[in-house]
Amino acid sequence: EVQLVESGGGLVQPGGSLRLSCAASGFTFSSYDMSWVRQAPGKGLEWVSYINRGGGSTVYADSVKGRSTISRDNAKNTVFLQMNSLKPEDTAVYYCVRYNHYRYDYWGQGTQVTVSS
Secondary structure (H helix, E strand, O other): OOEEEEEOOEEEOOOOOEEEEEEEEOOOHHHOEEEEEEEOOOOOEEEEEEEOOOOOOEEEOOOOOOOEEEEEEOOOOEEEEEEOOOOHHHOEEEEEEEEEOOEEEEEOOOEEEEEOO
16 A cells, blocks of 8 residues: 655744655655645645656755755655745645656645744
């Protein structure tokens, strides 16, 4: 069974940092590209970042570019999202997603990030 379990969310002040983690199981993690997607309160889904299966290629949404870093550890079946200089508009539920054949086929349960003073 494919499972994606996010962790690392929480309440942080503006300007702070968080590191999100996503532990994957039930599939050959190193064979799949991965992404982070978020959903702010009352809004639709927003793609945040992508990393290819080897970790050598990454892409970011303009809204987080320069403030966030996606990475992965294929030995530990984990993908990370380091977020710095957080803003209130970064408040959202963050989902770890498996990318497979041009679509997102498995989602984690999400982790809440709240940026507020």
